[in-house]
Amino acid sequence: MGLAAGFVEPLESTGLHLIQSAIAKLMTLFPYKNINQCDIDLFNQQTEKEYLRIRDFIVLHYKATERDDSDFWRYCQAMPIPSTLQQKIEMYKETGRIFRQDDELFNETSWLAVMQGQGIKANNYHPLVDRLSDVEIQRRLQNIESVIANSANLMPDHHAYIQQMLS
Known part of the structure; x- marks a missing residue:
């Protein structure tokens, strides 16, 4: 193993x-x-x-x-x-x-x-x-986009992350 x-x-x-x-x-x-x-x-x-x-x-x-x-x-x-x-x-x-x-x-x-x-x-x-209807497809795509945007907004930018790791 x-x-x-x-x-x-x-x-x-x-x-x-x-x-x-x-x-x-x-x-x-x-x-x-x-x-x-x-x-x-x-x-x-x-x-x-x-x-x-x-x-x-x-x-x-x-x-x-x-x-x-x-x-x-x-x-x-x-x-x-x-x-x-x-x-x-x-x-x-x-x-x-x-x-x-x-x-x-x-x-x-x-x-x-x-x-x-x-x-x-x-x-x-x-x-x-x-x-799926066009409306449902659009709703699902907007939901995916929203989840990605919210996740990205919760994360620090690269410089802030590096500074946090160095301190």
């Missing part, structure tokens, strides 16, 4: 989650002293799936970057990516939807933030929006 099991990357700091997840799997799959191969295999399969889904999320950060100021970043833009990540990107581009599999660590909001933030745009939108 922990770093002995593997290390993905510090970008999203997944280490603690992976330790906690491994403990939960151990408690579920090995509740008694006897250990059998089917439990071991299931533990390993579930752990591998979890690591691969985290890998995809991390790779997205590097693949979708617009940075090209070094060989490293140019390599990241051109590198082949896992088919599971390619499928997730294509689904988002084509439909505006993000599908979360098997309670993977990163939720739809996290995937959306990285895709939109890195310039991956959807060519369509979720069809549930068609069930």
Whole structure:
């Protein structure tokens, strides 16, 4: 468990989650002293799936970057990516939807933030929006804007924050 099991990357700091997840799997799959191969295999399969889904999320950060100021970043833009990540990107581009599999660590909001933030745009939108009136859509968007503005107003500006940390 922990770093002995593997290390993905510090970008999203997944280490603690992976330790906690491994403990939960151990408690579920090995509740008694006897250990059998089917439990071991299931533990390993579930752990591998979890690591691969985290890998995809991390790779997205590097693949979708617009940075090209070094060989490293140019390599990241051109590198082949896992088919599971390619499928997730294509689904988002084509439909505006993000599908979360098997309670993977990163939720739809996290995937959306990285895709939109890195310039991956959807060519369509979720069809549930068609069930809402224009007035309701506008109300929801204004609510989101208000929450963001209120949150930003509660935070100190950069200079004030630094001064507070220094004192």
